[in-house]
Amino acid sequence: MTRLLTAAILIAVLVGALLARPAVFIVLVVLVVVLAWHEYARLAQAVGALPVSAPGALMSAAVAASFAAPRPSTMVAVLVAAILASALACLRDHYRDPSGLVRALAATISGMIWIGMLLGCQIGIRTLPAGVAWLLLLYGSVAVGDSAAYYGGTAFGRHKLAPHLSPNKTIEGSAFGLAGSALAAVAAAYLLLPGLMPATAALLGVVLGLCGQVGDLLESALKRAAGKKDSSGLLPGHGGVLDRIDAHLLAGGALWAILTLGWLT
Amino acid sequence: MFDIATNILALLFVLGVLIFVHEFGHFFVAKAFGVGIEVFSLGFGKRLLGFRKGDTDYRISALPLGGYVKMVGENPEEEVTGADNEFLSKPKWQRFLVLVAGPVMNVALAFVFTVAVYQLGIRVLADADDPVVLGLIEPGTVAAASDLQVGDRIVSVDGDPMPNWEQFRLLILISANQPLTLGVVRNGYELEIPVTPAATGEQAVGRLGVYSVLPPEVGPVREGGVAEAAGLRRGDLIVAVDGESIGHYNPLFGKLSDRVGQGVTLTVERGSERFEVVLTPQLDEQGAVVVGFTPEPDRILKIRSYPLGEAIVRAGSEIKSQSMMLGEILKRLFTGRMSIKTLSGPIEIARFSGGAARTGDPSVLLQFMAFISLQLGILNLLPIPVLDGGQIALILFEGAIRRDLSLKVKERIMQVGLILIVSLMALVITLDVSKLIPDSWWDLLPF
Incomplete structure (x- = not known):
């Protein structure tokens, strides 16, 4: 029940933010970036890489927000500035003892890209024409794929997918997940994006589903390395923010890239 | 900052009174039937302060978005012993009256406040009771693109008679993107003119772009201006x-x-x-532009006040028409003909409460409280589980099939209702918050 209630609130907040003006969605994403960054920083600390915490969160937020900028060059400029600032912050922390510098810098910049940039892609999608419809397709195919993988795996799972990273995932479950993602994308295209052919939508769904599963595995691996079950206890019944968005990170990035490159038009 | 503080205080006051009256309704009727009361709480969640008298704990709790009366033996999962003072030991009609008493008290409060407001006098737009004669059609609006002309008198909308500007404005407000047929009298001829009010503003309310007659007359002139x-x-x-x-x-x-x-x-x-x-x-x-004069105030607003008898009659019909309007709004929300963005949650209510309180005019605040109280009363009667109406519907249903539903089924129904209500609350609060986020934040950033 707690899990369902939390999910209901999260979905309602997301729907509200999508219904409102683009600025509202941007604020929501930036908030999620900051929360997810802190969970990431704690996981990274547990494996001995010390990202600079507060500056990292700020830089990640800036990188995410830069996706709302009208000119692409702005995004690059913000990213470069964020890398510079991170380097300075890491140097400040480590200039007496440079032994951990490379690990700290690597953890900071990869977190900035993994969370700030990939979540920022969703801001980028929101500002595109029919952005809300594309986002709904993204969330739909990742969520349906996730559920399909869980139920398909529970019922038919025989062969382990990645026993060292996430012991409960199976190849059968993964296949069900991809099929679910494809179906959800076709349904979303039919309902929301009349210009998108069903075959293209199915292929897109498979790509997004695959990215979702890889993103999921990536976070599982990070948690496993850190010896934690959840990224935090912020969302009752769901673990942390990072647990909730892990699958959407790579998938959102992929969708933004595909749309920006104009492969679907 | 001052505004935020008064908004919060005003919200606590407005909701406090309305919730107290609501819970008191349940409390009083339950007591009258001999049901034991364990807790009488304003607010949900953690107990902040209170006192004990008899078997009842009277308290104020942390989350001020509602309240509750916890009766003995109300929850079927808990120990129901069959003792005489338990809620579930009472016959169905008594339970029905206990449940319905809360919403009824809110409607009654709305009525009493509205009577008071009518006696104190209400400020309404000066043209509220005037026939809908067009004095101005704003260029670039829906009305300008239609066949409407200055001097036209709108006598009906979709066949329903339209006696005055007040009713006409309300109808246009809730008819965004809805095709309407206006019955118009022009030079003694009757015409039918189709219009579709545009959706405007943050709340996506309907707008036509017509105004009543207001001559370009100079009102009070500022000295030295x-x-x-x-x-x-x-x-x-x-x-x-x-x-x-x-x-x-x-x-x-x-x-x-x-x-x-x-x-x-x-x-x-x-x-x-x-x-x-x-x-x-x-x-x-x-x-701001200064021209040194304003329009004649009584051409903009007027005060309507009524003797008690007429105030009661008017309040009755006001409550009725507001209820019908609420019904109409619910119908439009459910059929998707009105955007959910028009709903206001606690933050918007706080802003309106604060605004009403800051006018310093008791009748403005009373009018607002009556409005919210009526909504609280009626919405609580909707057959949604966890609301009073849901429990009433359950009792009526059990009465109709002449047996009680199993606890498991009831529990499921409650869970569905809870999820529904919590989602709706979260959605409305998100939309409330979104109205606080200015677009201009974005312009402040250097890219």
């Missing part, structure tokens, strides 16, 4: 601006605002005289 310097007097009628004739007050101010710092020639009628004056609009410290 630019209008006095130009020689204008109260009661002057401005018939032309720079030789361009003008028939309505609204465009007058617009035309003057465009000419700040420049002399504008106004053609004035005073009695039988007709002459020209030159007025120079200026900016004040806040950057």
